[in-house]
């Protein structure tokens with residue numbers, strides 16, 4: 301169902317028969333809402349989010365492509381999150397997601413302007429799907445459509461903002477003992493201690509070569525988010541905390557308490573595609589009552 305969202309921007313609403321739903325803005329190919337079958341919002345979206353190009357929407361799931369971060373002349377986190385994507389009615393078949401009836405297929409191709417900052421032709425196909433149990437699945441397929449034999453490389457992240465009831469009561473499992481690059485300390489490499497992650501100050505880390513499954517446990521809500529990823533070896537964990545929150549115009553001063561970004565990503569080793577090659581990166585998000593997960 302295609303309709304108008306904030307500021308008249310086009311959005312697609314997906315509804316699954318048991319009641320879960322999701323909203324996807326064509327601007328950014330950006331998921332801004334994911335609700336379970338009780339109508340509870342599972343993603344964080346800032347009350348100050350600016351739904352106006354060229355600003356990326358603060359919250360939901362921005363897509364970082366063709367780069368994660370702010371290297372060189374390319375925009376911070378690339379340009380995919382602030383371009384308007386197109387609905388593609390009949391994309392080449394996806395090998396997965398066949399069970400889902402609630403999905404939308406979007407496509408992004410570079411404009412002439414984009415080719416100036418990143419001179420590579422590509423087709424980026426994104427499928428956003430709701431599974432029968434309300435799981436949210438994002439599948440990205442990026443193809444090098446350069447006819448002149450030129451390969452290209454990129455880094456990538458699904459910059460997912462999870463909604464949590466109180467950041468100081470949240471625990472992340474699946475990243476302990478791993479190496480990470482600390483964005484707050486010059487991207488230096490460190491090794492995480494043996495315990496599940498908890499949060500009491502700003503965090504901005506890129507965990508390397510992580511397991512395919514990461515759990516975000518919200519004790520107060522008695523809810524666990526499970527992130528399953530494929531083709532995306534790394535995982536970013538980000539919370540701006542109070543000082544950075546105040547410095548961001550599109551983020552409320554206290555909102556850092558109610559969000560945590562855990563981002564399935566490919567950063568340390570950029571993906572390289574030869575002409576005609578396609579890369580696939582997939583994430584599956586589920587939200588379950590915590591008691592179901594005890595002992596995992």
Ligand code: BG6
Nearest residue numbers: 356376377459483504505536538
């Ligand atoms: C995170 C980065 O993923 O995104 C942070 O690790 C960055 O360094 C944050 O501050 C937000 O980025 P932006 O461009 O959306 O403000």
